[in-house]
Amino acid sequence: MISKDEISRLKGEGILAQKQEGYFSIRILSRAGNFTAKQLNDLAQLSQKYGNGYLGVTTRLAIEIPWIKYEDIENLKADLKEAKLAHGGTGKKVRPLVACKGTVCQHGTYDTQKLCSKLHDKYFGYNLPSKTKITLVGCPNNCAKANTNDIGIVGQVYVKFNEDKCKNCGLCTKPCRQKSVKIVDKTLVWDKDECVNCGKCAQVCPFGAMEVDKQGMAIYLGGRMGRGYRFGDKLNNLYQEEEIVELVQDILDTYKELGNPEERICKVIDRIGFDAFEKALMDKKCINE
Structure with missing residues (x-):
């Protein structure tokens, strides 16, 4: 019988006890959701050697090898290290990060x-x-559901409309899935409230009537799924790519200062x-700048 303390210790390493006594799944981390072809080949071989010959993909874009016997865990860890593959992804910490394929x-x-x-x-x-989850998406399609994460980063393109340049041709209405730009009585109408800032209208306008005003990232905080979902609240500012790494540090520091254990x-x-x-975040950001 494997002790509860041992099971807890292994869980902290991303090695999770299955409901089948004596068997574990080991969680191997991706880097932004990517593995090389060689890494996938290595994982396939390890799943044959130690598991039941198959792999599972987690919602955080990691890969798990299930059906690992307890007595094989240390040998598997050594083989993973030799293949330059890391395991983990649990606990009161930043979990595996997720990104869409916006690249x-x-x-x-x-x-x-x-x-x-x-x-x-x-x-x-x-x-x-x-636990804290961070997800990045490249556009308002929000395929990876960034706003249901503790920190969600969403690509945005803000446009501006110059009526004097508009020829009312309707080209910009075709790529607008929100129908925020439309022709009404032969005149183009832009509904800002319906716009989700994808920038598609500016890409196709040949007259400069729809132009990119600002481009960057919206940041959502406090989203979650699971037992009681919540959509994140959006910070007021739009941020540039070069600001994000330091901004995330400020967010995490603010959270550590204001949060209670388990919160x-x-x-x-x-x-x-x-x-x-x-406000606490912006105060910290100003001090750090």
Whole structure:
């Protein structure tokens, strides 16, 4: 019989007890959701050697090898180290970071993979009052549901409309899935409240009537899923890619200062109010600058 303390220790390393006595799943970390072809080959071989010959993909873009016998764990860890593969991803800390494929997706407004890799290298495993999830998406399609994470980063393109330049041709209405730009009585009408800041209208306008005003990232704080979902609250400012790494540090420091043990960011915000959290964050950001 494996002791509870031993099971807890292994869980802290990303080695999770299965409900089948004596068997474990080991969680191998990706880097921004990516593995090399060689790494996948190595994982396939390890799953044959130690497991039942298959792999599972987690919602945080890690890979798990299940059906590992307890007595094989140390040998598997050594083989993973030799293959330069890391395991982990549990506990009161920053969990595996997730990014959409905005780097190669035609809708992506910034290099999600590059930025996620930077954040992974700096913050993965960072100790906090409770688990903290960070997700990056490249556009308002929000494929990876960034606003249901503790920290969500969403690519945004703010546009401005110059009526004097508009020819009312309707070209910009075709890529607008929100129908925030439309022709009414042969005149183009832009509904700012319906716009989600994808910037598609500015890409196709040949007359400069729809132009990019600002481009950057919206930051959502306090989202979560699971037992009681919550959508994150959006910070007032739009941020540039070069600001994000330091901004995330300020967010985590603010959370550590304001949060109680076991309290996720959403619970801190619910307790003190989002305005108070944002003010504390902005005060810290000003001091650090």
